[in-house]
Amino acid sequence: MPRTNQMERTRSAIVAAAREIAESGAEITMPAVAAEARVSEATAYRYFPDLVSLLRAAVTADDQLAALQAATEGVTDPVERAGRAAEILGRAVLRRQGAVRAVVAASIARPSAAAERPVRRFALIEHALAPWAATHDGEQLARDLAVVISAESMFTLTDLCRLSPDEAIASLVATARRVTAAAVRAGSGDPAHSTIT
Amino acid sequence: MPRTNQMERTRSAIVAAAREIAESGAEITMPAVAAEARVSEATAYRYFPDLVSLLRAAVTADDQLAALQAATEGVTDPVERAGRAAEILGRAVLRRQGAVRAVVAASIARPSAAAERPVRRFALIEHALAPWAATHDGEQLARDLAVVISAESMFTLTDLCRLSPDEAIASLVATARRVTAAAVRAGSGDPAHSTIT
DNA sequence: CGCTTCATGCGAGTTCACTCTCATGAGGAG
DNA sequence: CTCCTCATGAGAGTGAACTCGCATGAAGCG
Numbered sequence: 001m002p003r004t005n006q007m008e009r010t011r012s013a014i015v016a017a018a019r020e021i022a023e024s025g026a027e028i029t030m031p032a033v034a035a036e037a038r039v040s041e042a043t044a045y046r047y048f049p050d051l052v053s054l055l056r057a058a059v060t061a062d063d064q065l066a067a068l069q070a071a072t073e074g075v076t077d078p079v080e081r082a083g084r085a086a087e088i089l090g091r092a093v094l095r096r097q098g099a100v101r102a103v104v105a106a107s108i109a110r111p112s113a114a115a116e117r118p119v120r121r122f123a124l125i126e127h128a129l130a131p132w133a134a135t136h137d138g139e140q141l142a143r144d145l146a147v148v149i150s151a152e153s154m155f156t157l158t159d160l161c162r163l164s165p166d167e168a169i170a171s172l173v174a175t176a177r178r179v180t181a182a183a184v185r186a187g188s189g190d191p192a193h194s195t196i197t
Numbered sequence: 198m199p200r201t202n203q204m205e206r207t208r209s210a211i212v213a214a215a216r217e218i219a220e221s222g223a224e225i226t227m228p229a230v231a232a233e234a235r236v237s238e239a240t241a242y243r244y245f246p247d248l249v250s251l252l253r254a255a256v257t258a259d260d261q262l263a264a265l266q267a268a269t270e271g272v273t274d275p276v277e278r279a280g281r282a283a284e285i286l287g288r289a290v291l292r293r294q295g296a297v298r299a300v301v302a303a304s305i306a307r308p309s310a311a312a313e314r315p316v317r318r319f320a321l322i323e324h325a326l327a328p329w330a331a332t333h334d335g336e337q338l339a340r341d342l343a344v345v346i347s348a349e350s351m352f353t354l355t356d357l358c359r360l361s362p363d364e365a366i367a368s369l370v371a372t373a374r375r376v377t378a379a380a381v382r383a384g385s386g387d388p389a390h391s392t393i394t
Numbered sequence: 395c396g397c398t399t400c401a402t403g404c405g406a407g408t409t410c411a412c413t414c415t416c417a418t419g420a421g422g423a424g
Numbered sequence: 425c426t427c428c429t430c431a432t433g434a435g436a437g438t439g440a441a442c443t444c445g446c447a448t449g450a451a452g453c454g
Contacts (some may be wrong), residue, residue: 003401003451010401029440040403045442101305108349109302111356119357144372146358152305152349159308160316161343175341175376182379200421200431207431226410237433242412398453408443418433424426 011047013037018058022099028055052106052113055099064092065123078132079180085128086149086176089121090169093151104151121149132184141183148175208244210234215255219296225252249303249310252296261289262320275329276377282325283346283373286318287366290348301348318346329381338380345372 017037021028030051034041048054071084093100107117125145129138147153149172157168214234218225227248231238245251268281290297304314322342326335344350346369354365 002399006401006451030442031440041441042404042443043402046401049442051441101308105302105306107356108298108305108352111298111352117357122357140368140371140375143354143358143360143368144375147350147353147369147372148344150349150353152347152353153344155305155308156344156347156349157340159304160314160319161340163340171337171340172344174337175344178337178341178379178383179372179376182375182382185379186375199429203421203431227412228410238411239413239434240432243431246412248411396454399451401448401450403448404446406444409441411438411440413437415436416434418431420431421429423428 010037010039010043014039014044014047014054015057018054018099022055022058022096025098028099028102030054052103053116055103056118059096059099059103060118060120062092062095064088064120065127068124068127072128076131078129078184079177081128081131082125082145082149082180083173083177085124085145086173087169089124089149089151090154090172093154094165094169100151101155104155108152121146125149129180136184138183141180144179144183145176148172148179207234207236207240211236211241211244211251212254215251215296219252219255219293222295225296225299227251249300250313252300253315256293256296256300257315257317259289261285261317262324265321265324269325273328275326275381276374278325278328279322279342279346279377280370280374282321282342283370284366286321286346286348287351287369290351291362291366297348298352301352318343322346326377333381335380338377341376341380342373345369345376 014033014037017039018028018033020036021032026032028051030044031041033054034044037044044054048057067088068085071088072081075081075084103117107113125142126133128145129142132138133142153172153175154168157163157171158165161168161171163171211230211234214236215225215230217233218229223229225248227241228238230251231241234241241251245254264285265282268285269278272278272281300314304310322339323330325342326339329335330339350369350372351365354360354368355362358365358368360368
């Protein structure tokens with residue numbers, strides 16, 4: 001195990017530098033991170049094959065799932081649980097906007113890169129629906145929520161609908177609740193056919 | 198009006214070249230478009246300040262709104278109308294995936310650029326809800342649908358949920374219907390409070 | 395404490411997004 | 425048909441994302 005300590009120090013220095021720049025709001029570029037970390041650009045690329053994977057490492061710090069577990073303690077209503085999941089994700093996205101934007105943009109531009117993307121939202125959704133899904137078919141509801149409880153949705157609300165951060169979260173929560181409530185009411189989750197004929 | 202014809206020919210040659218490359222599936226770069234259009238790169242930049250605005254021009258060809266109008270002829274049920282809007286947008290996105298991905302990615306990365314983005318989805322949503330919104334408050338439902346009926350959602354479904362194109366559209370439609378049905382059922386569209394207590 | 399290995403730095407190279415400048419030659423007015 | 429204007433082309437330049445290869449010096453083993 002050659003030079004493990006040295007390498008760990010280097011790695012965390014790079015991630016710390018990236019986080020530093022992310023917090024500052026400035027655009028995160030590899031040269032900037034390398035300089036901030038007092039490391040050559042080549043070395044940064046040795047640890048992270050590309051900017052996106054570095055950003056990913058910098059963003060994947062806080063544990064949203066733990067926060068959700070805390071927030072859903074004792075709550076069994078799936079509607080309420082889904083709403084809280086939406087709120088937690090929304091706030092997390094807003095907190096690290098710059099880096100999240102870069103990661104999301106990159107995985108949209110090159111879907112192949114999205115393959116390696118650790119999709120945190122699924123864990124949130126799964127946990128939110130856990131009690132209910134035990135006795136129901138949550139397939140379609142899970143997909144509904146995958147679309148709603150997402151950074152992409154947050155950006156749609158703030159950038160396109162021009163909502164303030166708080167309004168955006170409120171709207172996201174409302175949508176998550178509404179879609180969950182609809183699925184719950186529909187029973188086994190077959191919404192498309194429960195139309196008014 | 199100096200050299201108007203010439204300029205129009207040049208402009209459309211550039212857009213045509215971009216569309217050509219987009220159809221071919223290859224990545225769209227400014228050098229490639231310029232070469233394909235038999236125009237110098239500098240000239241391409243004279244007509245389009247950046248790649249994104251060129252892509253936008255290349256994508257904004259077909260008229261989704263007209264398609265929706267045709268598809269909702271005589272249909273008054275907002276659920277059905279919303280579903281059709283979702284389908285039309287979904288198919289349009291899939292058709293020009295490459296270019297759409299680039300445009301969406303760019304507007305997520307730089308929200309300022311999103312300001313100039315002609316948000317086609319709003320026209321679709323507005324038209325879908327028109328009959329119903331005349332007598333109801335559709336504020337929140339419009340936001341719900343803005344999140345659902347979007348290229349971003351399509352990419353979430355195909356890339357992250359790993360659905361096939363057809364499955365993705367089916368899921369998008371189902372979500373749009375479900376969310377609309379829920380709002381319609383809720384009456385004046387106040388969903389977050391219509392929870393099972 | 396010395397020796398080897400390997401993480402690191404340096405620098406050169408490639409491609410693309412853009413920007414700027416300058417010369418040219420074709421379009422179109424007279 | 426001529427002459428002026430201006431769209432265009434050519435080319436150089438910047439900065440960022442990567443990639444590669446080579447030399448070095450420090451880490452850590454014996």
